[in-house]
Amino acid sequence: MSAHESMEQADQAKEASGENKRIALLIAIIALCLALSETLGKGAQTESITKNVEASNLWAFFQAKSIRRTTVQTAAEEMKVYSGLLTEDSLKAAAAKQLEDWTKTAARYRSEPETNEGTEQLAERAKHAEEERDLFTARLHHYELASAAFQIAIVLASAAIITSMMALAGVAGLLTAAGIVLTALGLFAPHAVHLL
Numbered sequence: 001m002s003a004h005e006s007m008e009q010a011d012q013a014k015e016a017s018g019e020n021k022r023i024a025l026l027i028a029i030i031a032l033c034l035a036l037s038e039t040l041g042k043g044a045q046t047e048s049i050t051k052n053v054e055a056s057n058l059w060a061f062f063q064a065k066s067i068r069r070t071t072v073q074t075a076a077e078e079m080k081v082y083s084g085l086l087t088e089d090s091l092k093a094a095a096a097k098q099l100e101d102w103t104k105t106a107a108r109y110r111s112e113p114e115t116n117e118g119t120e121q122l123a124e125r126a127k128h129a130e131e132e133r134d135l136f137t138a139r140l141h142h143y144e145l146a147s148a149a150f151q152i153a154i155v156l157a158s159a160a161i162i163t164s165m166m167a168l169a170g171v172a173g174l175l176t177a178a179g180i181v182l183t184a185l186g187l188f189a190p191h192a193v194h195l196l
Helices: 003-085 089-110 119-163 166-188
Strands: none
Touching: 003 089, 003 119, 003 166, 089 119, 119 166
């Protein structure tokens, strides 16, 4: 081997080493983006599950209040019929008092703004929890797709080091940019693009 060939090989090795360092830096940046996307995804997943449980609990409470209201209304209707059959004034007065109490109770079960636990308020709260669940679920989908893009980018960048095919590093860079866009969409506009 001549001195000239030896210098050329040294230059090529130096150039490859520089490219490998740049790709290694790219991999480190992609790994950072992946870690952020995964962390945001886990947070969104937890919030989505929490809001789903909250909505389910509120709907169960709504159903219980509706059953109670229906039971009290049925009892009030029966009392109306029964009080028409009464002849004693004291019994009629007691029946009227009970009918009034049941009517108030049924109205309270329907709307109870002071405690926010009437069926109207419970339905509103449950719908709000469902909207929040849907928001976090949309975010989760964006973060998951971003994570997939970052993972594929890491594989392609690693393959670029092994094969010296710089086109793979370019594709890895494009996938990284796509992952960053998806993460940003998840953060700031999860309903702007419907992905899943």
